Each structure stands twice: as C-alpha cells, then as structure tokens.
Amino acid sequence: MSVNKENYSQLVENLTNKQVQLVAVSKTKPIEDILALYNLGQRDFGENYVQELVDKEAALPKDIRWHFIGHLQSNKVKYIVPFVHLIHGIDSFKLLKEVNKQAAKINRTVNCLLQIHIAEETTKFGFDEDELFKLNDLAELQNIRVTGLMGMASFTDNKQKVRSEFTTLKKLFNQFAEKYSNCTILSMGMSGDYEIAMEEGSNLLRIGSLLFGERV
Ligand SMILES: *Cc1c(COP(=O)(O)O)cnc(C)c1O
Numbered sequence: 250m251s252v253n254k255e256n257y258s259q260l261v262e263n264l265t266n267k268q269v270q271l272v273a274v275s276k277t278k279p280i281e282d283i284l285a286l287y288n289l290g291q292r293d294f295g296e297n298y299v300q301e302l303v304d305k306e307a308a309l310p311k312d313i314r315w316h317f318i319g320h321l322q323s324n325k326v327k328y329i330v331p332f333v334h335l336i337h338g339i340d341s342f343k344l345l346k347e348v349n350k351q352a353a354k355i356n357r358t359v360n361c362l363l364q365i366h367i368a369e370e371t372t373k374f375g376f377d378e379d380e381l382f383k384l385n386d387l388a389e390l391q392n393i394r395v396t397g398l399m400g401m402a403s404f405t406d407n408k409q410k411v412r413s414e415f416t417t418l419k420k421l422f423n424q425f426a427e428k429y430s431n432c433t434i435l436s437m438g439m440s441g442d443y444e445i446a447m448e449e450g451s452n453l454l455r456i457g458s459l460l461f462g463e464r465v
Contacts, residue, residue: 397434
C-alpha cells in the first residue's frame, strides 16, 4: 500500500480552521488505499474515469462523497448522476444540459462546478471568461446547482505563472459569485501547487499523489 498517512495528517492539520476542503484524488488507486484514508476520517474522494468511479462507489461505504473531477463525456453522465456529490469538470453548456436531463429523470439536483480554462495548454478543457459570462440560461436548468468554479494551472515549474493563473481564476470566481449566490466553491490546487492555490483563495483542494503516491 502506498498511502502516505503522515502527509495526510499534516495536510488535514494544515487545513484545520482554514475553511478549505480536501478531496483525496484516488484515480487508479485500489479500494484498500481508499479505505485506509476513509478509516482516518476522510470522506471526500475524487475520481477521473466513469467506469472506475461506478465500480468503486458500489464497493465502498455509502457515506463517501464522490467527486467527479475528470473530463466527462455526455453519453456517460447517466452512470454517475444517481450518486455523485459534485461534478467538477463541466466544460460546456451542452454537458450541463445533459446532466440536468439525467438528474431530472431521477428527481435529483446535482451540484456542478464550471471548469475554467486558465492554463496555457490548449489540451486542457474549460470555459473562457467570455463564455462564462455569456451563460445566462443557468436558472432554466432546475436539476442543476452551479456551486462554483474549478480550474487547473499550467503544468510548469514557473511558480509565478501558476500564481497568476490562480489569481485570474479567483477574480472570475468573485465576479461570478456576485451573479450567482450558490457559487461558493473554488476548486483549485493539486499536489504540486496547492500551497499557492490556497494563498490565492482556493477553498477546495484536489490532492492525489501526495496522499496515494505517484501514479504509474
Ligand atoms: C489527477 C488530478 C488531480 C490530482 O493530481 P495530483 O497531482 O496527483 O495531486 C487533481 N485534479 C485533477 C483534475 C486531476 O485530474
């Protein structure tokens, strides 16, 4: 088992009294590793792949709050909508409408974050600033609750660049929150950049390798 309990305790201690949530990113990691953190009190876990998430949800305790943090394809929405706690990676209005449709079928309201493209890499997904503020039809989607924004900084050693991308996202978040009162979650920060993310106003960290070891 590769779970790093010491890193976990340190991180949890670090976040105490800071109003910052921790999502433990368990993608590709086995059930036993998730249970090891569960037994230390962790309840929020994040996954990137639909089939993997569905299998793990079925096998693990029901009080786990599952976060879908990957790139979600419209045709797979229906598999996670019945139980997912928060979908972080909404990157198009079309996807939002599909989540709404599937959620309506089972009479659920699903919490969603809009993913914002802040990184330089064009391979990363998300809305840009213009698109975000052109979204005027959110209120029509009655089975969706947009509870915040999510973003990923560029993959680089340039800390200044990472910081400025997080600053940009935090500004957008503040503007968006003025318009939408449900918008309270700012999901930014991973193992390599969570300290900067917190300094720039993140209130939800998505941390994988620091807790579960490197992925292969
Ligand atoms: C894998 C992943 C993480 C966790 O990354 P680490 O660097 O292992 O902490 C966070 N967010 C997203 C969107 C991811 O895909």
